[in-house]
Every structure is written in structure tokens, then in C-alpha cells.
Amino acid sequence: MLLHDSVSVSAVRRTTDGYLVAEARVARTGIQDYLGTEVGKPEMPIVRLYRPPEAVFAEDAMRSYAYRPMTNGHHGDVNAANWKQLAVGQTGAEVLRDGEFVRVPMVVMDAAAIQDVEDGRRELSMGLEAIVVFEDGLTPEGEPYDARVESMRMNHLALVDRARGGEQLRIGDQRSPGPNTPAHPTHNGGHPMADSLRTVLVDGLSVLTTDQGAQAIEKLTKQLADAGVNVKTLTDAHTAAIAGKDRELAGKDNEIEKLKGQLLTDAQIDARVLARGDLIGKAKSIADADYSGKSDDEIRKAAVVAKLGDAAVAGKSADYITARFDILVEDSSDPVRTHLKAQDGQIQNPNDNGQAAYETRLTDAWKGGAQ
Template structure:
């Protein structure tokens, strides 16, 4: 069992602007069920895509729901957790206290108070991503609906609610993550953007990486190939030099004939025999 930071994406839903210029909304921001993560993002580099189960009793646990209340709203995910020490620099609004269950989702009210962020939301930045921590236990099992899973989330604790470009909990959860605050689930629903992963072999090791990781590995392969070509050329020159040295060593110097030259394997030298 390990404690990790995670994110979950959703849609802002209907919003209204107050006379003071604040933006008020009520949105579904978390859900039950299975979400898929790249194993390396959860700290398991030797595993591919992992199916992580969020049980109903954990998502709607009183302590988990209470952790939403009063939490800061941020513009993109901060790189680290928001606390009393830095909320003034990171917060652009806050979550209200009327936290409620809405089907398989958690519904929360929130307010955006920063003018620049309000304008971004009105301009289309309408998805939300919950930044939270949870304990993750690797265990195989099946949900009550019969879906298989590889791990279970428990003890969910919310840290902040981020406004982002593209959510990951589905189109029902709206308002691209910014800073890499935590592991993000992979969507494979047809109506959602798919986060593509690649199986990469490095020596005898296999890894699952995202697009950035694949580009890095591809670039490294080109560098290695160039170095291999340089090494092969150097080896060729060494072999040719050795061939010339061997030829001269086998022929008495008294038999070297004037200025006549012989080329052996591309290496020129005087005719010694």
C-alpha cells in the first residue's frame, strides 16, 4: 500500500457571473468506478496500464466528501500541494461547503474570484480536475458489476480543484493538466481524447511511456546509432592500419622496391616483397 497524488478531470457545467464579477458554478467533480493509469505514473515501471478501482464506499465516505469543503480553486494544477503557506499565490477561488452525492459523481459548488481566470473560463477553459491524495493497494478483484481491476484507491483526501483545458473523468465532469501534480487517468471513451502510450524496449527491459517519453527514447536511439557508426568507422581504420603494419613486418626492408606502391584493403604502402 502506498500514498500517491492523483488528478481527475470533469466539466464546469452551468456558470453564472455575479455583480462583483465572480463566477459561480456547480459541478460534478469526482466519480466511482474504474479508471486506467499508466503503471509508471503510479510508481510501477514494470507494469503496463493498471485498472484502478474507486469503490463507492470510499468516494462517498464522510471524510472524503468533507475534504472538498473550502478547498482552493487553482488555475491549472500547482506543482505541489496547496497549503496555508502558499494559498495566496496559488488560489483563484474556493470550493463551497454544500458537497453532495449525484449518482456516481460528487457534486460541489465553487467560485472563481480572480478576474483573469474568470475571463479564461468564459473563453473556453471549462474543465475541472480534482487534485487529491489516496492510498493505493495493488490487489486483483472484480467490481460489483463484474469489471476486473488491478488496484484499489482508499482514503481519498482532496487538496484543490484545478481549472484545466481537458478533463479526464469524462465529458460529464467538465467546467490538459498544467503542472504535473499527480498521476492522471487514461481515457479510452470514444468521445474523449485518448492519451496514447507506447511499449518501449531498452535492452532487456520493457517500459510503458507516453508521447514525451517515446520522443526522448527515439532521440536517444538516434544518438546511440550515430555513436555506433563512429565506432565502426574507427574500428575500420584501426583494422586497415594493422593490416599495413602486418604487411611491412612480414617483408625484409631490403626488398622494398623504389617508389612503387601497393594498395591493400584501401591502405597504401610501399611494395615490400
């Protein structure tokens, strides 16, 4: 995990060849405040990180302060691949413990960086790799903390405008600030935080972040702009896409609920089977035909047409056809009406109970005697 410490520079001098030489306290024990995003805990606004003496003054840690590259501002990890582009100087070999601090010599060799120091950019921030253990605890002085450093190794030392260490991290008894170096208010026992943050405008929103966070945001914003990407347009499109998916899912849920309502119980299925069989049986009593694959209305219509012809249903409503079907079913199940059908297939008066046939026989009786 890469962390950034901070100190102030004073008691500086220039060499005959123009380099700037100084000594500085570059690390200390105690608690320092970090943004949760800086230490891999974005859910925590502030993390109180405790650096115990056994971690700060460990032999490996002390050796790692020597011969570290200096940079003008933080640039992440500094290594052999980018040293030539980033380094503006380096730390020396005489690393000393100074009470609760670590003191190192340093030399700034780049002319632009030297000018920045003389103009007031005098604070230093250590870039270090550390193993951080998250735990709630108390320092020997009774201060609460959220995490502690278990081991640490320096990567580089950066010149910055404002950093985490505060005014107490300086060389000598008198401060020698440049014209642009304001005093730093502190909190939580002298661990400044607000002065190490910047406000960056992102898509119309003010975001409070560190110098490193601001650099990352500005770099990403520039890359998007160079690619012709509008952040607001992307956000609006993303929001619209999510809303569309939500509507689609809501529609699917409604369809599922409707389908659930259409599912039949076993009793309902049995009733449907019985009703279907009864309907086909009635249709076959009118006209013996194949009624498979037809709806109920189609079965009734087919039976009526088979018995009476297409003209009987032409232009008629489903209710009319159902009524005609019921009449034909009634006729097919009444033996008297069946017996009284005329030769043309037309039914005579169903209410005469054979009276018309009796009268016809009486009227024609004389014809048989004349022969």
C-alpha cells in the same frame, strides 16, 4: 499518493463583482485509468484504478471536498505556504452525493482564470491524496481492475484543458462548451485516457505523458539549459564512460585468465625444484660459487665465466653459453679427462688415452742414462 480526477463545468454565472460561480460534479465511483508512473508503478503502462462507493462517499472524504483551493492547472500539493501564489478560487461547503457522483459549489475569483474558463478551459481535475491497494479484482459490475482506492482526501481543484473524467462529468442536460473544447472519445467503459496526455520532445524522442509530467520535463529541461548543460552531450559522455569501463573490465578479465594459466600445479612445482637443484649442482661442479637469486641462464653464464673468463662468453648467444656449460659439466664429471688436463689448465687430446704421455717417457729415457 496524489491523484488527479476530472469533471466538466457548465451552468456557470457571473456575480455583480465579476466572480464566476458554478456547481460541478467533481468525483465519481468506478474505474479510471492512470499511467503507471502516476501511481508509483512505472513498470505498468496503464493502471485501472477502482474507486468503490465506500471510499468516494466516506464521511471524511466528503468533508474534504469543502473549502478546497482552486488552481489554474495542477501545481502539486497546495498548502498555506503557496496558497497565495496558486489559488484562483475555492470550493464551497454544500457537498452532496449525486448518484455515483459528488457535487460541490465553487467560485473562480481570478480574472485571468475566469477568462480561461470563458475561452473554453472548462474541465476540472481534483488533486487528491489516496491510499491505493494494488490487487487484481472485479467490480460488482464485473469490470476488472488492477488497484483500488481505500481512502481519499481532496487537496485542491484545478482548471485544466483536458482531464480524465470525460463528458459525462458535467452539470445539467446540455453541455455548454467554449470555442476550444472538443468532444472527448472514450474507451474502457467511458474512462478516457489519451485526451489527458501530451507529447513532449526530449532529446529528439517523443514522450507521451500527462500535463503534470510535461510540466516537470519542461522545467527540468529549462534548468539544464540555463545551467549550460546539453542533455545529448551528457548522454553521449555517459555512454562513452560506460563503454570505457566495459573495455577496462574485459581487459581485467583477460589478465585474470592469463594469470590462471600461469599457475603451477603441485607436480609442476616439484619438477621445477628438482630441475633447479640439478642445475645448481652442475654449476658448482664447474665452479663453486653462490648462484642464489639468478635465473637459469644467469647461472650457466656465471659458471662458464668463472671457469674460462669473460672472453669465453663475450658476444655469445644464450644457446652458445648453454652448450659451453654442458661441455664443462661433462668434463667435470669424467675422471680421465680431469686427469689429462695440462698444467696450463688446458685439456690435451681426450682421445689419446695416455698415449702421448707414454711416448714422451720413451723419448726422454736416454736423458736419465747420460747423467
